[in-house]
Amino acid sequence: MLQIGYRKAKKREGASYESVTDKLLQDQLNYYRERAPEYDDWWYRRGTFNHGDEASRIWFDEVSMVKDAFKAEHFQGDFLELAAGTGTWSCLFLKEARTLTVVDGSVEMLSHNPVVVEPNVRTISADLFSWSPDQLYDSVVFTFWISHLPRERLVGFFSMVSRCLKTGGEMFFVDDRAVAVTRESHVVGASGRAMVRKFNNGDHATIVKNFFGDKEIEQIAADVGIELYVHCTPTYFQYGIGSAA
Template identity: 50%
Template sequence: MTSHERVSDEQLAEQLSYYSRRAGEYNDWWLRRGAFDQGESENAVWFHESGVALDALAALDLGDDVLELAPGTGNWSVHLAPRATRLTLVDGSVEMLAHNPAAGQPHVRTEIADLFTWDSAERFDSVVFAFWISHVPRERLASFFARVGSWLRPGGAVFFVDDLPRAVTSPHVAGVAGQTMTRRLNSGDTATIVKNFFTAGELTGAAAAAGITMSVHETGRLFQYGATVTAAGRGAG
């Protein structure tokens, strides 16, 4: 598959199945456990740089009504829930949400839905998505941001964080081709997911076309994040 070939619905279904199967081991990656333990020095870089992105999220005015897309096991949900009057979590995987500690809180609502087709007539003060944008096919990037823009109230904020290309060296990566990456589960089974490393220009351009002004930054070696508001809105960190 070349970088110009479109991602099929079947490939997106395989991506969702992979994350459902990976739910019980996903946090090993985030917490640098098991195969993802890279030693004290490299782990310290990971936690420092993830902290930079978390600080950027903390500096952003999210408002009261927050939508998180693809919250998964909740590594970012736990930072959103204390700040929101209402937090809505939308994920395609029941298994992932079962590991999310924010999901059971009284002011948190969960929806199981395909994020490529989900829509809502509701409007939110902010939309957050962590480690999701890289799983969006290039041909769907513009339409994704258009939908994000449609879910925001005037002045609403957007925050995202994702990998930089160094992620291709992660121990569970078995191969990369075009828009896809083959990943290995702890069981030894493999699955192919979408994995794109968008440039800052690609992201800010797609966001701008949806009426969203975004500033994209890098933490150093590992992560890319963006913090923004609509043109009419509040200041972003």
């Protein structure tokens, strides 16, 4: 997943960075290494992320909305999943794929991803800010990643996605909506592009968290040759579906 500056410090709240340097992007890998064993608690609404039956129902209903939108497009062929992490979406992608290549900067996150043992899955541990594809793909997908990109790197990331896609290839992403993230129990502070999060053991870490507008993302994608349409569920998620020219 994301690679951003990590500082382990109990009771350290409100930390922020004026700029996102390469060192911060590299240091951030430590955050996801440490977070890997508890990452899925957020997705499955366990422990401190369980806000009651009604809140969980809304969450999973909206997860189903996004999954249904993805499945309705009938993605197929050779898939590339960027920032695959613990595989909360990898299993769905694998059902549609002939082959699936998963790329992530954290070996620890990938160690929790159930698809990596499958014969038609290739696993790559690499920094997404420097990684380059060695083949073209029918489908490129990424989940809960672009909100962790520094704003100045968003264009470069979508350029890389465009270079990964075959002509007519398809793209899908899903991410957080801003209003939903600020309600989460592990968020203890936010300022500008920085967000402070709390581990289960009480330690804190600072990550980058940016929220991009639907039209902004669509325009950036269009500029690199991807026709993308971005949508939102009522509360939690922003997602996009598109194809390369």
